[in-house]
Amino acid sequence: MSLNRNGVEGRVCVVTGGARGLGQAIAAALGAAGGRLAICDVLEDELAQTADKLRASGVEVFAAPCDVSDSAAVDAFFARVAEELGPAQVLINNAALVPGGPEDEVRRSKHYAYITTPVPRGSLGFTSAMSDAEWLKYWGVNVHGTFYCTRAALRQMEPRGYGRVVNIASVAGLSAYSAHSPHYSATKGAVVAFTRAVATEVAGANIFVNAIAPGGVATPMFDAYLEKLDEDARNRMFQFVPAGRLGTMEEYAGLAVYLAGDGHYLAGQIISPNGGMF
Ligand SMILES: NC(=O)c1ccc[n+]([C@@H]2O[C@H](COP(=O)([O-])OP(=O)(O)OC[C@H]3O[C@@H](n4cnc5c(N)ncnc54)[C@H](O)[C@@H]3O)[C@@H](O)[C@H]2O)c1
Numbered sequence: 430m431s432l433n434r435n436g437v438e439g440r441v442c443v444v445t446g447g448a449r450g451l452g453q454a455i456a457a458a459l460g461a462a463g464g465r466l467a468i469c470d471v472l473e474d475e476l477a478q479t480a481d482k483l484r485a486s487g488v489e490v491f492a493a494p495c496d497v498s499d500s501a502a503v504d505a506f507f508a509r510v511a512e513e514l515g516p517a518q519v520l521i522n523n524a525a526l527v528p529g530g531p532e533d534e535v536r537r538s539k540h541y542a543y544i545t546t547p548v549p550r551g552s553l554g555f556t557s558a559m560s561d562a563e564w565l566k567y568w569g570v571n572v573h574g575t576f577y578c579t580r581a582a583l584r585q586m587e588p589r590g591y592g593r594v595v596n597i598a599s600v601a602g603l604s605a606y607s608a609h610s611p612h613y614s615a616t617k618g619a620v621v622a623f624t625r626a627v628a629t630e631v632a633g634a635n636i637f638v639n640a641i642a643p644g645g646v647a648t649p650m651f652d653a654y655l656e657k658l659d660e661d662a663r664n665r666m667f668q669f670v671p672a673g674r675l676g677t678m679e680e681y682a683g684l685a686v687y688l689a690g691d692g693h694y695l696a697g698q699i700i701s702p703n704g705g706m707f
Contacts, residue, residue, distance in 0.1 A: 644703025
């Protein structure tokens with residue numbers, strides 16, 4: 430049986446939010462498996478640096494800035510991908526707003542203390558303090574962006590009868606572990622529901638859509654947050670992760686490459702690597 434380097438070799442693989450973090454790691458893993466990469470992000474400098482690094486390792490890369498929450502920009506990006514590399518065959522919907530700002534960290538720490546220590550009970554007050562703008566910003570990128578990119582990719586995949594789409598959801602969309610960020614949790618729940626619906630719709634065209642719903646990912650951003658916690662708070666956080674650590678980016682990227690390939694029969698599945706959390 431030939432796995433054709435997992436069925437990714439020579440395929441045109443689009444990774445959104447590929448400039449840093451998990452998206453960068455997934456792009457690198459797809460490139461190492463022989464994928465021809467198209468990556469986009471709103472972080473132009475980081476995107477250019479990532480593209481240079483990937484090219485230096487021998488990978489073919491088309492990189493262009495694109496805000497996935499902008500429908501016209503997404504369509505223009507996919508048109509460029511088709512021109513530069515050919516029609517998209519793999520799409521990794523990774524771009525997202527992830528709560529990591531100072532206010533997000535305050536809520537996160539308050540929530541983790543609440544569920545790991547006997548602090549007084551009461552409302553944590555996260556949803557009642559949420560502005561329309563914050564809520565809509567997250568939906569614009571995480572949900573509308575996933576839809577715009579999926580639609581643009583399907584327009585290239587459907588006529589050719591082949592495609593693999595991997596949506597990066599989160600354990601936040603399956604559980605209450607991210608109650609500190611109700612807007613983020615809601616968007617990831619929507620990504621889970623969209624994955625199941627669209628997977629059923631397109632599987633008959635040999636386009637398999639699945640989602641990865643990560644628990645904690647050891648990205649530089651998450652590591653920086655953990656560094657700021659005192660040892661006690663860090664230990665308390667890991668109380669609800671049976672594996673006692675975050676997943677590495679490589680552990681998640683390996684699964685993304687598997688789902689991006691043609692050596693499986695998975696469609697509409699939500700796979701949650703989470704160290705036993707959920
Ligand atoms: N880090 C975690 O613990 C964790 C856990 C569960 C799920 N996830 C998911 O993994 C994915 C990657 O997250 P990460 O932790 O690497 O965070 P990150 O912030 O480092 O990466 C997200 C990337 O998306 C880009 N992006 C944001 N808005 C964009 C837009 N409008 N258009 C294009 N690109 C945009 C960012 O610039 C960034 O490069 C996300 O979908 C996130 O929800 C992460």
